[in-house]
Amino acid sequence: MLIVLPPSETKANGGDGAPLDLGALSFPELNPVRKSIADALLALDDVAMREALKISTKLDGEITANRELWASPTMPAIRRYTGVLYDALDAGSLDAEALSRITIGSALFGLVRATDQIPHYRLSGGSKIPDTGAATSPTMKSRWGKRITEALRAAAPSKGPVVDLRSGAYLTLGPLPGAITVRVESVQEDGSRKVVSHFNKHYKGILARVLATAQIDFGPTDGAPEIAAAARDSGLSVEITGSDSLTLIV
Template identity: 55%
Template sequence: MLIVLPPSETKAPGGAGAPLEFSRLSFPSLNPVREELVAALSALQVEEAMAQLGLSERLRGEAEANRELFSAPTMPAVERYTGVLYDALDAATLPDRRQLAVGSALFGVLGADDPIPRYRLSGGSKLDRRTMKSRWGASVTEALSEVDGLVVDLRSGAYQQLGPLKRAVTVRVESVLDDGTRKVVSHFNKHHKGVLARELADKRADSIDDVASLAEAAGMTVEVISDTQLTLVV
């Protein structure tokens, strides 16, 4: 099983790893596009990057970080990304992270322990007037299609579009409101996907029913909607 997480806009600074080496990244078939994107992003002057990526003055430091992609220190991808989902995942305490991967606008998809620098590029960004979807084409889908076994795709919509995989199990998180209706709430969606990923990280699942059973064993309320879709009710 491979669990594909969404990335986050916020990323931990620093790192103790050697600078970026594409040969150390998982899914090597993605390296040609990765190299092209990293070169294009790092070549942008700060003002140009802020304009192309739609960054405010408050985020100038992130545009500056993009200039150092080839020289900045790295850290494992699953530790680089921060925020609600990654707080719930608490990857540093997981005994085994080999079943975790992370979707990325810059790198396509990464293994949890792939060493990457801090960067700023979103799934909805345009770089030199080209969308990330057009740049990645079918390459992310093809890379994920080569994964043996079940793929649980927890990416958000923008990142699923960069590499959709029809056979993957997707998860929707619905919060129950006071009047009994349900709604997708961003905070709870991210938190509970992180909790689910943590529960699945060191387990075996060969089918959507296995995923549902593991979630239920962890105390979650789960509905199997179809052969490829689960709903967590929170």
């Protein structure tokens, strides 16, 4: 099984790992694009970087973090990313087997495994970084092309089903046809359903933890029914809404 998580805008500071080494990251086929994006980002002056990142001067610490991309300490990606999804996941309590099931999407790195060592940085899936001398600023989607999709496809066969919990810009960076996606809905007083927006990541974090820690040897032919069954066994309410889609009801 492979669980694909979105990154988070908020990240933990510091770390005790050696500086970033692209050669040590998983999915090495993504390294050329990783390097080109990093080079384009660091070629910007502070004003241009602030504009590309869509941040105010109050967040200039994020610019400093980017400037120190190749020299700052690293920590495992699962600890670097913070926020409501990662709080619900409670990554610090996951064992090695559970962590091996987790991959995280990223605008800068494309994909990383939970234990890959990465530095603090700032870049979102919706950012546009101009190239030196270029008249236009390529989107992250155009920079990555089909590479993330191809990397996920290559990783999927030996890992069983792929549960893709990314959404928005991060899903468009590298969608994987056939991956199981999850919609979160709440039940209203009148019995109707409403898509959960604010706490969407929280519930996806809970589901990710359930699946990562499930004592099930998922196989390559397993799909939505098996994922739904595992979630239900942990007390979650899940509906199968398509051959590769589920709805988590909260």
